[in-house]
Amino acid sequence: MLFHLERRGLRGGYLGVDMFFVLSGYLITAIIYREAQARQFSLRRFYERRVRRIMPALLLVLAACTFVAAAVLLPGDLIGFARSLLATLVFGANFYFWRDTDYFSPAAEQKPLLHIWSLGVEEQFYIFFPLILVLLARFLPRRIFLGIAVLSLASLGVNILAQKVGATLPAFFLLPARAWELGAGALLATAPAGIAPRGRTAAVLSWVGVGLLVLGILWPLEQSVYVPPALPVVVGTMLLVSCGERGTPLPNRVLALPGLVFLGLISYSLYLWHWPVIVFGQYFLVGPFTVAQTLMALTVMLAGATLSWRYVERPFRDRALGFPRVALIVGGGVLVLAAAAFLLLALRGLPGRFPPAAAALNEAVGTNFRCAVSDYMAFGGSRACALNLPTRRPEDARVVLLGNSHAQMYAPVVAPILKAEGRTGILVPANGCLPSVSVNIDRDCMDTAAANLGSVLRLPHADTVILGLNWDHDTLVDAQGNTLDNRDGRALIAGLDDLVDRLKSAGRRVILVGPLAEPGWDVPSVRAREIAFGRPAAHAESIPRQQFMARFGAALGHFGDRGDVTLVRPDLLQCPDGRCYYVLAGRSLFADSNHVSSEALSRFSGAFTAALEPATVH
DSSP states (O other): OHHHHOOTTOTTGGGHHHHHHHHHHHHHHHHHHHHHHTTOOOHHHHHHHHHHHHHHHHHHHHHHHHHHHHHHSOHHHHHHHHHHHHHHHTTOHHHHHHHHOOTTSTTGGGOTTGGGHHHHHHHHHHHHHHHHHHHHHHHOTTSHHHHHHHHHHHHHHHHHHHHHTTOHHHHHHOHHHHHHHHHHHHHHHHSOGGGSOOHHHHHHHHHHHHHHHHHHHHSOOOOOSSSOTTHHHHHHHHHHHHTTTTSOHHHHHHHTSHHHHHHHHTHHHHHHHHHHHHHHHHHHHTSOOOHHHHHHHHHHHHHHHHHHIIIIIHHHHSTTSOHHHHHHHHHHHHHHHHHHHHHHHHTTTOGGGSOHHHHHHHTTTTOOOOOOGGGEEEETTEEEEEESOTTOOGGGOSEEEEESHHHHTTHHHHHHHHHHHTOOEEEEEOTTSOSOSSEESSHHHHHHHHHHHHHHHTOSSOOEEEEEOOOOOSEEEETTOOEEEOTTSHHHHHHHHHHHHHHHHTTOEEEEEOOOOOOSSOIIIIIHHHHHTTOOOOSOSEEEHHHHHHHHHHHHHHHHHOTTOEEEOTHHHHOSSSEEESEETTEESBSSSSSBOTTGGGGGHHHHHHHTOTTOOO
């Protein structure tokens, strides 16, 4: 909660969810394990407890969010909310948000139900895990700990493998790559009594656990393909739990303070309320909270959590309220909310609530191109996406769209051209990196770019490579990791020259997509909300073309003069009359702060069609 309100002091605050998974795995497994050993476990009773625990407070918050969303969210955002509401009702929010957005992108911070992804992971785990645990208890009673350890290590391996192939979003959102954290707690609950630390060892290890938590939250590990950033806090949480009653008393005394115990009691409701309060508040204000607004938001969160705990959670968990009645209320609530979500979708986000100018701008929100899961394939340092490639075999591609998200955003332009010409292609994106192998964002990106380039050069039929990238970088690094000053574009020009030379010497034709004037602010969301809520415009909707040329003129001139490269100039379409526009004819050219919206992509189709004509001299 504190991390979502103020990230600068708690860089690793997002790892709180990883700590929660360990605690959840420990607590729920301990209950199941105890009942299974006594042959008293009942799946019906288990799921009844989960429904009583999870659903009433969740439905209350979802209902409140739906009312506020219908009043505040602009049409594009309200449609996204309705879809996420449907996914949440079936505990599939993690799948929805995996496909919908990056977790900490500005767009993500405008999604009121984003935090429910972790509840989706937890509940999916508890659909399968009780069955596994019961089977182990019945048929392999002396191998339960070992069985859970094997499954947890397998999940950790999936997480590491996903990072290695560049699938960071699936690794973050999906159960197979997260189950190891819940499994870590399950290991604590099923560990043989003899291996629990005691005495001085427990005291030392409990402080080691505290240290790992502090280090993990204040100075989290950088993302690595071999060590998940969550590992220190997962181990730290395991140590604190395992040494709890036997370790040094100070951590226990702190955790037993009445204020912290009360936060523990309302923690589920607080988890449910905190993110919507932040999102709706900052959405309406069109900016971050001030200190006073932060304190007000905290008060609202705590008040909402306390009331829903007292008047919703506790009554529904009381077995005096019969489960048939609970099921009726929960089932009715789910149906009503699902109907509301479908109605919002059918009414296209209720565009008539706001001025037409705001609704028109907002339609571009989140329209970035995303490759269909079925079109992905392993390739190079990560993966590739099929572009008119029926065989789904990269070696059959004739055209390669290589780069990062700024190559990916042109895929909807390139794919129809390839289809019309009967040519096959693939997209090879390394988001957050450059495609060049001598100059890049960092050393990890250099390795990814080298792997991608090597795989591209081994494609037997690929004769054309389209390079797409973002051009605006103040600093870059060379192959040795030395920092390069790129403010005049010199370092990037040298890196692209080297890349073009490598491709040309391998007999590939090179098409280079030039830069756009990037706004640097979320045009369709911010400007639409400023209009809708009567806020003053904080940013200009265009800049002078000479400002753009001062930044990129040298690079454009250099590659325009190279006779062996076809240069596509998106800026000529973005800057038609001496100014470079972020908004044209009342429509946003951008889906966010730097990627072209799906509607605006058609403006660039002619330039790509001309560039891809083999006989044309450019």
